[in-house]
Every structure is written in structure tokens, then in C-alpha cells.
Amino acid sequence: MIALFSLALFFFASNLHVEAQDSESRIKVYANRGDNITLPCRLDGLSNLFGNRIKWTKLEDDSTETDVLLSMGFHKKTYGNFQDRVYLLEEDDNDATLVITNLDLKDYGSYRCEIINGMNDKTVEVDLELQGVVFPYSPRLGRYNFNFQNAEAACLEQDAVVASFEQLYEEWRSGLDWCNAGWLNDGTVQYPITKPREPCGGVRATAGLRSYGRRDKYNSLYDVFCFTASLKGRFYYLIQPKKLNYDEAVNACERDGAEIAKVGHMYAAWKLHGYDRCDAGWLADGSVRYPISRPRKNCSPTEAAVRFVGFPDKKQKLYGVYCFKPQP
Ligand SMILES: *[C@@H]1O[C@H](CO)[C@@H](O)[C@H](O)[C@H]1NC(C)=O
Numbered sequence: 001m002i003a004l005f006s007l008a009l010f011f012f013a014s015n016l017h018v019e020a021q022d023s024e025s026r027i028k029v030y031a032n033r034g035d036n037i038t039l040p041c042r043l044d045g046l047s048n049l050f051g052n053r054i055k056w057t058k059l060e061d062d063s064t065e066t067d068v069l070l071s072m073g074f075h076k077k078t079y080g081n082f083q084d085r086v087y088l089l090e091e092d093d094n095d096a097t098l099v100i101t102n103l104d105l106k107d108y109g110s111y112r113c114e115i116i117n118g119m120n121d122k123t124v125e126v127d128l129e130l131q132g133v134v135f136p137y138s139p140r141l142g143r144y145n146f147n148f149q150n151a152e153a154a155c156l157e158q159d160a161v162v163a164s165f166e167q168l169y170e171e172w173r174s175g176l177d178w179c180n181a182g183w184l185n186d187g188t189v190q191y192p193i194t195k196p197r198e199p200c201g202g203v204r205a206t207a208g209l210r211s212y213g214r215r216d217k218y219n220s221l222y223d224v225f226c227f228t229a230s231l232k233g234r235f236y237y238l239i240q241p242k243k244l245n246y247d248e249a250v251n252a253c254e255r256d257g258a259e260i261a262k263v264g265h266m267y268a269a270w271k272l273h274g275y276d277r278c279d280a281g282w283l284a285d286g287s288v289r290y291p292i293s294r295p296r297k298n299c300s301p302t303e304a305a306v307r308f309v310g311f312p313d314k315k316q317k318l319y320g321v322y323c324f325k326p327q328p
Pocket of ligand 1: 034036101
């Protein structure tokens with residue numbers, strides 16, 4: 001019991017935990033948004049790395065590769081979104097470990113470290129996973145209105161990115177059941193079902209992710225599954241003497257030194273930080289929602305969920321507001 005407890009403490013105390021996988025060359029790293037993390041890669045067996053080419057690439061979900069860092073001796077180059085955010089740890093002559101600073105939502109995924117010296121090449125793959133939450137999203141217009149590009153923009157506006165298959169699968173395993181199909185970042189369209197039923201693919205089909213396969217990114221219209229990670233900042237319900245319309249809600253958060261919260265902020269606060277509040281409040285996209293993590297009478301009695309009230313007329317003075325104050 002004591003051993004278990006201290007193990008749990010260990011996991012809470014360290015943002016980062018590295019786990020060796022079955023094959024010696026595949027490693028998983030777990031992290032939170034904003035962390036500095038290391039992706040391990042060593043070349044033991046060669047006398048030293050100097051003079052070898054070291055190349056780090058990111059393997060994207062649509063099976064393209066993005067350059068991250070290239071090193072040849074003293075010569076180092078970093079690329080794109082990774083420029084000035086990555087470097088080699090170089091603890092000793094055999095160390096090609098990569099450091100990524102200020103981790104963001106787009107950084108999760110698989111990375112490859114290649115050490116190339118012509119005789120004794122070596123490749124290591126590392127999976128970087130962010131602690132996060134997947135949520136379905138559709139706009140004010142109603143369901144099935146996003147092509148792929150609109151879906152990407154919609155997630156970004158909610159402080160999120162389009163979810164990967166693995167992320168949606170994880171969320172399904174922890175209970176997500178959603179009967180509308182949404183884009184994933186590999187260009188497929190899928191939906192997660194935990195309770196098979198007639199209007200959602202039929203009672204005879206098994207539980208799982210139902211896939212429509214790859215769809216035309218320009219012409220096909222669906223919802224989207226977004227992924228967001230733990231918050232760097234404070235999400236809260238703003239106590240106000242009276243109910244607000246949308247513009248008043250935006251201003252009230254600003255006067256409080258914050259901004260009106262996004263849908264992703266609410267999901268992260270609810271799922272990752274246990275936030276619970278039975279007051280319907282405006283969010284930045286003009287929707288009204290409330291997060292319930294302790295189901296009870298009159299507040300989502302049967303399940304922990306972010307409840308969706310709708311996209312009401314923005315002039316209605318009927319709701320409160322949720323604000324977000326980013327960490328400086
Ligand atoms: C991450 O690394 C950067 C640059 O090395 C440093 O300025 C920053 O304080 C570090 N952040 C954390 C959370 O350790």
C-alpha cells in the first residue's frame with residue numbers, strides 16, 4: 001500500500017515519465033503542455049558521435065516527415081515550428097538526446113532519431129504523448145458544416161488541434177460516445193460508440209470507433225474532434241450580480257484582467273482539473289455550456305460531462321460567463 005502510494009506520488013510529482021517499450025528502440029514519453037522535455041537517443045557502441053550526422057524528424061499522421069534538427073559536428077540547424085525551441089542535450093559523446101522546450105499541442109506524435117556514419121547507422125523512434133482531452137465540435141450553423149480546413153481552424157479557435165486517431169481511441173476507451181462523425185488529423189472521418197444503438201450504426205455493430213474512411217478534404221462536410229491539453233492559466237466562472245448578454249460577458253472578463261474562455265479551456269478544466277460548476281455561461285464562440293464532474297440532480301444527473309445549452313441569441317441576458325486568465 002505504501003509502495004503504491006509513493007509510486008502514485010512519483011507520477012504526480014514528475015511531469016514527465018519515460019517508459020521503455022518492448023522493443024529496445026521504441027520509447028514513450030508523457031508530458032504536459034508548456035513542459036521542457038527530452039526525447040532520448042543514444043549511440044552506445046560507437047566510440048563517439050562527433051563527425052556523425054544526427055537527424056531528428058517528426059513523423060506526421062498523414063505519413064509525411066517534418067525536419068526538426070540536423071547536426072553535423074558543430075553545425076546545427078533547426079527547422080520550422082521547432083526553430084529556436086529544440087537543441088541536443090549532448091551530455092556525453094554518445095548522446096543525441098533532443099530537448100524540446102515549451103511544448104505545444106502540435107508537438108505530440110512520433111519522432112525519429114537517425115545517427116548516420118555510413119557504417120553503423122542507427123534509428124530510434126520516440127512517441128511523445130500529451131495529457132489531454134478530446135471533444136467533438138460543431139459550429140453555430142449546426143452539425144456537418146466543416147470541410148477539413150474549416151475543421152482545423154475551428155479547433156484552433158477553441159485552443160485545440162484536430163485530434164489524432166490514437167487520441168480519439170483513448171477518449172473512447174475512457175467512455176466518449178458520440179453519434180456525429182468528425183474529422184481526424186489523418187483526413188479520416190470517424191465517431192466513437194460505447195453504447196451501440198439504432199440511430200448510431202445499429203445495435204448489432206460492436207462498440208468502437210466507426211470509420212467513414214478518408215474523405216475529400218475540400219468537399220466533404222462533417223464535425224470535428226478537437227484535442228486540447230492541460231491549461232497554463234486559470235479557468236473560472238466569473239461571479240456577477242446579474243445575468244449577461246454575450247458582449248457584456250466578453251467585457252466582464254476583460255475588466256477582470258482575463259479573456260472570455262474558449263471551449264477547449266472548459267474541456268481541459270473539466271477533464272484534467274476536475275472543474276465543476278452548475279451555472280450555464282457564455283464562451284468565446286458564442287455557445288453556452290457548463291462543466292459537471294460530479295453528476296447530481298438538476299446538473300447532469302447521469303454522467304460527468306460538459307453540458308451544451310446551445311448557441312443562443314447573443315442579445316439574451318440569460319447567462320453567466322466563464323473566463324480564462326493565461327499564466328504570464
Ligand atoms: C525551459 O527551457 C527554457 C530555455 O532553456 C527556459 O527558459 C525555461 O525556463 C524552461 N521552462 C521550464 C518550465 O522549465
